[in-house]
Amino acid sequence: MSHPLEFEGVALGRLRRRTLAPFESGEQSGDPGFWLNVPEGQVVVALGDESSGVGTLGSVILGFSLVPIGSCRVFGVDLSTLGRRELLSYRRRIGYLPIGDGLLHNLSLRDNVRLPLRYGSNLHLSEIEERTDRILDLLRLTRFSGLRPADANEEERRRAALGRALAFDPKLLVLEEPFSGMTDRSSAELLYAARGDEGPQRGHRTVFITGQSLPGRLVSDIDREIMVVRGQAIEATT
Amino acid sequence: MRRIIASFGRRLARWFARVGALARFCFEAVAAFRTLPGAGRRVSGRVLANQLRFTALEGTGLIVLLSGILSFLVISSAVRQLGSVGATDLIGQLMVVVIVRELGPLLTALAVAGRSGTAIAAELATNSVMGEVRALEAMGIEPLHYLVLPRLTGCIGSVMMLTVVFDGVAILAGQLAAGSNGMSAPQYYSGVLATLTTGDIVLSLAKGLLFGALIGLLPSFQGLSVKQDPTEIPRAVIRATVGSIAMIFVTAAVFVLITGA
Numbered sequence: 001m002s003h004p005l006e007f008e009g010v011a012l013g014r015l016r017r018r019t020l021a022p023f024e025s026g027e028q029s030g031d032p033g034f035w036l037n038v039p040e041g042q043v044v045v046a047l048g049d050e051s052s053g054v055g056t057l058g059s060v061i062l063g064f065s066l067v068p069i070g071s072c073r074v075f076g077v078d079l080s081t082l083g084r085r086e087l088l089s090y091r092r093r094i095g096y097l098p099i100g101d102g103l104l105h106n107l108s109l110r111d112n113v114r115l116p117l118r119y120g121s122n123l124h125l126s127e128i129e130e131r132t133d134r135i136l137d138l139l140r141l142t143r144f145s146g147l148r149p150a151d152a153n154e155e156e157r158r159r160a161a162l163g164r165a166l167a168f169d170p171k172l173l174v175l176e177e178p179f180s181g182m183t184d185r186s187s188a189e190l191l192y193a194a195r196g197d198e199g200p201q202r203g204h205r206t207v208f209i210t211g212q213s214l215p216g217r218l219v220s221d222i223d224r225e226i227m228v229v230r231g232q233a234i235e236a237t238t
Numbered sequence: 239m240r241r242i243i244a245s246f247g248r249r250l251a252r253w254f255a256r257v258g259a260l261a262r263f264c265f266e267a268v269a270a271f272r273t274l275p276g277a278g279r280r281v282s283g284r285v286l287a288n289q290l291r292f293t294a295l296e297g298t299g300l301i302v303l304l305s306g307i308l309s310f311l312v313i314s315s316a317v318r319q320l321g322s323v324g325a326t327d328l329i330g331q332l333m334v335v336v337i338v339r340e341l342g343p344l345l346t347a348l349a350v351a352g353r354s355g356t357a358i359a360a361e362l363a364t365n366s367v368m369g370e371v372r373a374l375e376a377m378g379i380e381p382l383h384y385l386v387l388p389r390l391t392g393c394i395g396s397v398m399m400l401t402v403v404f405d406g407v408a409i410l411a412g413q414l415a416a417g418s419n420g421m422s423a424p425q426y427y428s429g430v431l432a433t434l435t436t437g438d439i440v441l442s443l444a445k446g447l448l449f450g451a452l453i454g455l456l457p458s459f460q461g462l463s464v465k466q467d468p469t470e471i472p473r474a475v476i477r478a479t480v481g482s483i484a485m486i487f488v489t490a491a492v493f494v495l496i497t498g499a
Contacts, residue, residue, distance in 0.1 A: 062376050064419045085273065092378035103374030104365075116377040119384070164377070 001131060002042050002076040009070035010060060012053030012231040036226065036233045040171075041193060043207040045214055047236070048228030054101070056181045057210045057228075058176045062096055063087045069189035074172065078194040083117065092120045095165035095173040095205075101157045101232050103149040108138065110113045110145035116167045136165040138193050157164045160222055170205070171198075177211040184217040245325045263459045267390060278379075282388045289392025294399050300349055300398045302407050308345065309337055309408035313415035326421055330429025335414050336465050339438050343397075344490050347449035351482040355457040358389050359445040359478035362461025371462065381462070390454035397450030398443055401468040404435040405442060445493055447488050456482045 005111045011033045021206040030047040034053070038044045048054035059065040060072050060093070075092065080091060101110045117123060134211050136142045139159040158178065165173060173194050179187040191194050192198070196205040214225070274282060289384050313329065362385060365371050371381050409430060416426040457478035464470040 017265075061242070064372070088375070088378045089374055089379055090378075096376045098369060098371055098373055098376060100375070102369045104370050104373070105368065115281070116379065119278050119379050120275070120377070122277055 005038035006073040010067035015065040042223040045209045051103040052228040054230040095170035097175045098175040101161035113163040285388035293396035305404040305407040305412040309411040310415045313412040317419040334433040343445035359457035359461040363464040393454035394450035398446035401446040
């Protein structure tokens with residue numbers, strides 16, 4: 001049975017930027033590469049220092065980087081087989097919180113959260129507003145929703161970025177350094193919202209977190225932690 | 239000697255690569271009209287409205303000022319000079335050929351390139367550096383749809399509208415100038431209307447369309463070509479402004495050659 005997210009021997013040190021240039025997959029490498037399966041409904045954390053390659057995992061999952069050695073499959077689909085339009089459509093099924101926040105600075109926090117829905121869904125405007133309100137409420141952002149990112153603090157921006165990632169209620173959520181600069185309590189709230197614990201199907205979402213460290217309070221809330229060392233996954237705890 | 243030739247060759251190759259990338263970008267931007275999803279039209283429409291407000295509405299004052307002063311100066315001098323040789327009948331022709339057909343679209347485009355072209359390049363370059371372009375792609379939003387198409391259509395619409403404003407104000411200011419130099423309004427307008435044809439208006443608007451497309455595309459390309467380094471932003475803005483102005487002049491010259499032939 002396929003998992004929502006599968007890395008098979010991905011050489012993290014030899015990724016390429018996706019361009020229109022011809023690309024040949026199936027190159028061979030001496031090292032075993034990065035192997036990892038993320039099972040459905042689990043919270044898996046990959047930690048490592050800057051040179052470990054952990055920072056490139058999000059880019060691989062989103063299809064920004066091509067994988068010349070090994071493969072990355074998301075919901076059973078090998079990303080190297082997708083064209084540009086298919087990739088854009090695929091990305092709407094994945095929630096992504098980039099390092100920093102990636103919010104659009106000329107939009108309010110509310111507009112940032114509803115942008116993917118307004119662009120990529122055929123929902124009626126009232127349904128979009130309703131869903132946006134629900135997300136803002138879940139992330140305790142309602143009071144600050146009119147602020148532009150430049151006027152909001154780091155935590156509010158991070159919450160808004162997570163809200164945007166949750167807009168389509170994705171089955172898989174990829175979070176890059178989501179807890180840096182946040183208190184333990186805020187980090188726990190963020191993880192709660194990310195897992196989908198508030199809905200009728202509690203914890204239904206698969207969450208893959210990358211970063212350099214994890215707040216101690218969250219260790220008991222995750223299902224699996226791996227260390228990335230020189231581009232390879234090493235089991236830390238289970 | 240070989241080193242000099244090699245260096246020249248490298249520069250030439252880089253230049254060709256850049257021109258190729260620009261051509262591909264322009265082609266993809268225009269082709270993106272076809273792939274804009276229905277829901278995306280609403281979102282892009284909002285960005286387009288902002289672009290029209292900034293470029294056309296807020297730029298009207300500058301165009302009125304430029305057009306009024308230019309026309310007043312040209313027609314005042316022309317009435318005095320032509321009047322001394324009894325050739326004031328040529329004022330209408332001068333107004334239509336020089337101002338409506340040539341200078342109107344050209345100066346409008348230069349003003350818009352200086353005002354909005356720089357803003358577009360700086361904004362998109364900042365978007366790139368701040369990771370907003372990548373964030374759009376991560377949400378499944380095509381940056382060409384959200385960032386480039388509204389700016390392209392906004393610039394085309396704005397330059398065309400502002401060209402009409404420029405020409406209208408120029409004709410009115412020309413009348414003031416002619417009147418202050420002893421030429422009657424009926425004589426002035428009969429000269430202008432006798433020369434002005436539908437072809438002149440179409441040509442003026444066609445230039446507006448092409449110049450607007452240049453101002454929409456070149457700064458967008460330069461802005462989005464910035465990757466991560468904030469120090470690239472001013473360089474991208476300079477390349478965008480200089481490139482747009484140069485291309486506007488070249489295109490204007492090509493128009494003169496074609497219509498003259």
